Amino acid sequence: MLIHFILLFLFAGVPYYVYLEKTKTLEKEKIFFLSTALLVCGIIIDTLFPQEVSMPFVIIAFIASLYSLYRANKTTNLYKLGYYVLFFNAPVLMLFGPEESVLYALSMLLTLFGLYFIAKYYERNYGSANYQSVSGITLVTPYAGLFLTIYLTALALYPPFPNALLFLNGILSSDTHFMWYIINSVIFFGNFLIAMRVMAKTVFGKPNDNVHYVDLTLKERRLHLFIVIILLLLSIVGFKELLS
């Protein structure tokens, strides 16, 4: 019971919704780091103290995740998007077995760190991590467009990226029941909606004439390439897990 409560607290963004959002004591960037740290703590606890799935807690996490989905579809800030995606995926992390949760959380964190670095790049070049007016980056900043497409495709749960493979691995390994179908369907579709909405407004669209577009620097490109390579390596792990 206590473990389930702790997991709910760590995964579903309780500290954020209860305190941080209202008081605004932390910047968005720091909330992102805090959320990832809480997720890592949750995963460690889940691995060290494996428990049976508690449906009431999963349902509470699911309700919170629906709210996160709503918030994620409202925001235009990439930092905020990062932690909303984390909170949104909380129920599946509680539903999956410990090993599957670790792998799925790892792939999600890696993708979100990629998104975080894109947000940093936005902040440096366009003044903030808000993507509202910076559209059509595929045409004007092809490297930024390419990496953002990769991260969003991964978040939308499309193969060959590990998120999709490890999500599939998680659902194949867990026991099915009525709530399982509803939760997995909503998470599967919700991740897609969040990612596609951002893709339509950033990667696609007409470049804004009032914005001076600057592409990723060589150093940033190497960093993103490194993240993508790790993602692909994780895909191989995910593929092996699926077939085993």
Add this chain to the structure above:
Amino acid sequence: MENLVLFIPFIPVLIAFSLGFLKQKILMPKISLFFSSIVAILGLFGTYYVMTTGEAIYGFDGLLVYNELSAILVPYVAILGLVIRKFSTKYMWDEPEYKRFFILLNFIFSAIYLLVMSNNLIILTIAWQLMSISLYLLISFNVESKSAIKNGGWTMLIHKLADLLFIIAVVLTYKTFGSFDLAELSQKWLEMSKLGPIDNPVIYVIGFLFLFAAMMKSAIMPFHLWLPYTSEAPTPVSALMHAGVVNVGGILLNKMAFLLLLTPAVLNVAFVMGLITAVFASLLMLAVSDIKRSLGYSTVGQMGYMIMEVGLGAFSLAIYHLMVHGIFKASLFLESGSLIHQARKDPNIPKRLSHEVFWEEKPQYNSINMFRMIAFFTVLPVIVFVGLKFLLTDGLEFNAAVLILAFAWLTGTQLFLSFFEVNKVNSPKVIFALISSFVLVLFTYEFVGLALEHFLYGEYGPLFYEVATLNVTGAMTIFMLGAIMVVGWLFTYKQHYVNVPVGKHKPSKAKWRFYKMLAKEGYISDMYVKYFKIF
């Protein structure tokens, strides 16, 4: 040596990665074409191997297979891919994102090969989804166009729903049958079908999930909207969509054919949904004013026929149909560019093909001779064939699938007629030519279609017809599908012959409402916009 064939799905990925490092624009299509030719050669070699030895090629621990279905579809996709790449070389030359286009094109071909050659449900799931994302990026290739992005969003929404149903079906299949291996599963399903009726509702649920996933990707109504509305994509992408992507539903159902032996109700639903789609899409095809959308609805109608064929147990016919339709539709799309190009120079273009073929004086032969030739090479062999069949067998067996194929073809001719503006003077000759080629289609089916069925399913072919329990008599099929033809031709006739009096003439309310409903495409797009304001 034959195992090389199994590398086919990975070659386009290699092409895509190598294109990523290329700087010279001129080398991109050359490399793409060279390696695609290798894929085509490998495909043909694989087909030759499967046909001569009668054995499937398994590899990668049984994850991939080059079996009878692959032997037919891989060369088809490979040759289609070659044509589309060759066409794109010049057509897309002035596009700023030339490299990105070729990379995405190779990714989608890789996904299609993987889908066709997969022997494992996990691989099939990956390929199924890979195709969706590649398609989205290709449809939205013109990133500056708002409507292209919006319609790409619709496409993705429907495809993601298909992915979800597919994944649930895979999970249920694994939980019920304990395997991902398709060859093993097919064997299991075949043995189960011999034991008699199945009373496990989960198997029916699996069948329905696979059917609906297939219907969504094959643009069957009411999930069709993504196809007619994505005509803004570059022409090679349109050709690929109508000749390749939309066929994956048929391919999936063929892969799951032995599962459907256990679920006759699924086949019946497939038939009904296919029929509704065929009728409605054929009507919309004639009513919409946008020619590319009209082609889109034509494809939707053909997919309806294809699903109807599956519903009747004619799985091999569905494959034959999707290939023939794919070649026809791809050629229409790929030809459109040169026609527009010519029309810019010559105001008399497009000329009426019917006029060119039947009226213009030909130096080599006159039109009467040509008609004799058509009659000689089409009608006569059929009479001989039918006569022989009567003598050798108990007579012509009713084959609903043949009729569907025939009527599917007739719907195609409606499109043909409306494109080439039949007039009073030459219509009998045009219609005679069309009927001759219709006869030819039937004739070809009797030989090619049945040979294909024997090649794909061997002794099990007739089993599917037995399972398809929907009692469709010849009279019913003729009546239902004949209605499509009559309505379509009447519509075409009225559109081109009749002088509608302007001003005083008022159409009846019922007619007007019917036309309004067709012009608004059954209000389905409005409904999508109203209730799914997600994108």
